[in-house]
Amino acid sequence: MNKVIPVFAFVSLLSFVSPVNSSATSTVVVAAPSSKSVEVSSTVAFDDFLENLYDEADLKKAGLNIEVFKKAATGFYNLKKNNKLSRTKDVLTVVDFNKPSTAKRLWVVDLNKKKVLYHSLVAHGMGSGNDKAVKFSNTVNSHMSSLGFYVTENTYIGKHGLSLKLNGLDQGFNTKAKERAVVIHGADYVSEAFVRQHGRLGRSHGCPALPKEITPEVIQVIKGGTLLYIDGPSSNYTSAYLDTDSAIKHFENEILAKQAKLLSR
Template sequence: MRSYAQSKLVTADLAPDVYREALVGFYNLQQRGVISPSQHVLTIIDFNRSSRLKRLWVIDLREQRLLFHSLVAHGKNTGEEFATAFSNREGSEMSSLGFYVTGHTYTGKHGLSLKLKGVDPGYNTNAATRAVVVHGADYVSEDFVREHGRLGRSQGCPALPSNESSDIIRAIYGGSVVYAHAPRGVAYQSNWLQLDPALLAFARSQGIDSHG
């Protein structure tokens, strides 16, 4: 957890246990070959936090640096100010939990957007068919929060502030990891959170060869 302090995540209000879970998943995905050994960008969304607060962090694990800290929307049927209900179902207009791998960018009705592949069976594997993507939206802003008491909501996409979305998308596209953390009281269990294979992958990433 040395990287937690060096990335200045304490002052950015990222809970240590959420960061730890995200790291375990990241290194398990690397261990299983789902992401490249050279990948070093991790995005975390903490749905335990109010939508009025910045609850998305983009971290460069190699440089141990926080790249972005931003607002992010949840789905219309996931809750008002707080995210409370989640679904992997098409048409649910809910957010989905768990680990994703970023894909290609494209230009859609929201401008530059980013495809996501859900890799957590039972939680987010319909992300592609549901068109759950990262995009910018006018309803994701401090102004909207001041006016409505909460952030605007999406159809299930992790929508970002329009003035930040393109920079964030360019930093995370092409095979990086996104982790959407479950709020307290919402059941979430994942094979990506097994500690032992994650430790092995972490050791490998540090140049420690387990075979001597």
């Protein structure tokens, strides 16, 4: 099935069309795309872009669900558009709590290099469930995990050693992360050995806890304004950062800027 030429591809094509000779007997007429075709082509282009990124980073092999990745990446581009993320780190961390605790369900992806940097076990909150997280909350003392988008902040040394503060962005879902002291830290109960002994990971008070041996290096990579997205089985989770149309605008502007830079050389 033929796809509509994306709007930025259309603009690019126009920039390379030779001017029509005024003495020619025939005239080439280029019809402007309708607003509907532009909207459809932009959506198709953005979806294709995300699928290509997914393939190039080999995320299927790494076990990351493509729909979860698309949601995380949509949030990434929306937050980039709003200047809420680091300008120097195109790193995206995804946690998929649809998977059991015995599975590696955290991925740190370098979107620029199209590479998985870390693929790890990660704990959920004890209030969310045993092997699988099935309930989520933004309430203090719920000891549940919270879904949604977070921006990483600075580090500190706490009772779990080196830890990373998180700023929850989704109103009603994770905005009390700081009040609840939901941070990234290492824990002994996040290990293959714990799984072999207990049949599941240990659980936190709501923090996405990591294996102690990789925590310092993961924190070093993702600290300072990178995006964390936590997905899970919930029918009521919504986020302004899942707005595809808004993400597409940033996507198109970024592509057009790159095209202009290439043409100016």
